[in-house]
Amino acid sequence: MTIKLFIPGPVSVREDVLAKMSGQMIGHRTKGASELQRNISNKLREVFFTKEEILLSTSSGSGLMEGAVRSCTAKRAAVFSVGSFGDRWYDMAVQNGIPADKFSVPEGQATQAEAVDEVLKTGKYDLITVTHNETSSGIMNPVEEISQVLKKYPEVIWCIDAVSSAGGSKIEVDKLGIDICITSTQKCFGLPPGMSFTTFSQKAVEAAKKVEFRGQYLDLLALYNFIQKKDYQYPSTPSLSHMYALDYQLDRILAEGIDNRFARHIEMAEYVRNWARNNFALFADERYLSNTLTVIKNTKEIDIKALNGELGKRGYVIANGYGKMKDLTFRISHMADYTPDDLKNLIAAIDEIIK
Numbered sequence: 313m314t315i316k317l318f319i320p321g322p323v324s325v326r327e328d329v330l331a332k333m334s335g336q337m338i339g340h341r342t343k344g345a346s347e348l349q350r351n352i353s354n355k356l357r358e359v360f361f362t363k364e365e366i367l368l369s370t371s372s373g374s375g376l377m378e379g380a381v382r383s384c385t386a387k388r389a390a391v392f393s394v395g396s397f398g399d400r401w402y403d404m405a406v407q408n409g410i411p412a413d414k415f416s417v418p419e420g421q422a423t424q425a426e427a428v429d430e431v432l433k434t435g436k437y438d439l440i441t442v443t444h445n446e447t448s449s450g451i452m453n454p455v456e457e458i459s460q461v462l463k464k465y466p467e468v469i470w471c472i473d474a475v476s477s478a479g480g481s482k483i484e485v486d487k488l489g490i491d492i493c494i495t496s497t498q499k500c501f502g503l504p505p506g507m508s509f510t511t512f513s514q515k516a517v518e519a520a521k522k523v524e525f526r527g528q529y530l531d532l533l534a535l536y537n538f539i540q541k542k543d544y545q546y547p548s549t550p551s552l553s554h555m556y557a558l559d560y561q562l563d564r565i566l567a568e569g570i571d572n573r574f575a576r577h578i579e580m581a582e583y584v585r586n587w588a589r590n591n592f593a594l595f596a597d598e599r600y601l602s603n604t605l606t607v608i609k610n611t612k613e614i615d616i617k618a619l620n621g622e623l624g625k626r627g628y629v630i631a632n633g634y635g636k637m638k639d640l641t642f643r644i645s646h647m648a649d650y651t652p653d654d655l656k657n658l659i660a661a662i663d664e665i666i667k
């Protein structure tokens with residue numbers, strides 16, 4: 313029996329999308345490769361609501377996160393963390409020798425626009441990172457409000473970790489003024505893990521030019537320059553298999569209608585939240601709930617491992633809490649190509665097990 317994954321990535325991939333991965337190879341220095349990569353970038357521009365450049369990376373999203381903070385910080389980075397993935401971005405800066413400071417809030421709370429303003433007022437920073445959707449706590453940060461603050465600091469590069477939300481929740485990159493908006497294949501895009509992509513603004517290009525050591529494989533300026541010169545080809549051999557599936561999946565996403573896709577995610581989120589409120593409690597601040605996953609306080613102290621064992625017999629799996637919240641919370645993802653009926657079936661199975 314195949315198990316449907318309701319963990320926050322990777323998610324189960326539709327059979328037709330998966331089948332595209334088995335297409336025969338083409339040379340990565342051919343017109344065909346250029347066309348494939350150009351088409352993907354054009355379609356991704358629609359999903360991200362941007363006219364800026366798109367960079368594809370044969371790495372998971374963490375690669376682009378590391379590349380972004382290293383390639384574009386000339387002075388000092390301010391990392392706003394609301395949980396594990398924000399903390400990881402800070403560690404990436406430190407371990408690359410990038411001067412950085414971390415600004416954290418207790419888990420379950422959001423990054424507030426006023427806090428960003430206070431930090432940027434100091435004039436110490438030329439780059440900030442914000443987690444759009446924190447997968448450990450189920451927080452979706454108020455990026456519209458933060459964007460209003462950023463307007464006062466036009467010299468600052470704004471990086472967003474949208475790994476667990478882009479493609480499932482609306483992020484209007486150009487309107488918000490985001491310079492680098494990063495996501496991976498295996499979450500809301502409903503593809504196998506192994507690739508990632510980001511928006512890359514002209515402002516980010518100029519910022520990177522001022523950074524002397526940007527690394528090599530994940531030097532975002534080098535990727536940008538290469539695709540300009542070589543008609544969307546990449547310096548090293550990319551995962552063409554992922555690209556076949558991504559190109560096809562983007563057609564599906566645009567055919568569904570991007571706003572319909574976001575609405576479907578909200579419908580699934582509301583169903584799970586309501587069930588969680590009635591039976592347990594939500595972990596995150598009610599004002600900033602994620603549209604793509606729900607983190608639930610384990611108020612009934614159920615044995616989550618045992619629950620997953622029972623769910624497994626019925627063809628499902630959910631996630632326990634992240635890190636130190638392993639047994640205190642559990643997480644249900646509602647992203648990518650799942651339907652409200654899938655979530656209803658999952659919840660019905662959980663109800664039957666815990667009743």
Ligand SMILES: *Cc1c(COP(=O)(O)O)cnc(C)c1O
Pocket residue numbers: 320321372373374375397443445446447473474475476496497508
């Ligand atoms: C999954 C996730 C990551 C890590 O992405 P990878 O593709 O596994 O490298 C980073 N940030 C968030 C918010 C995530 O959910």
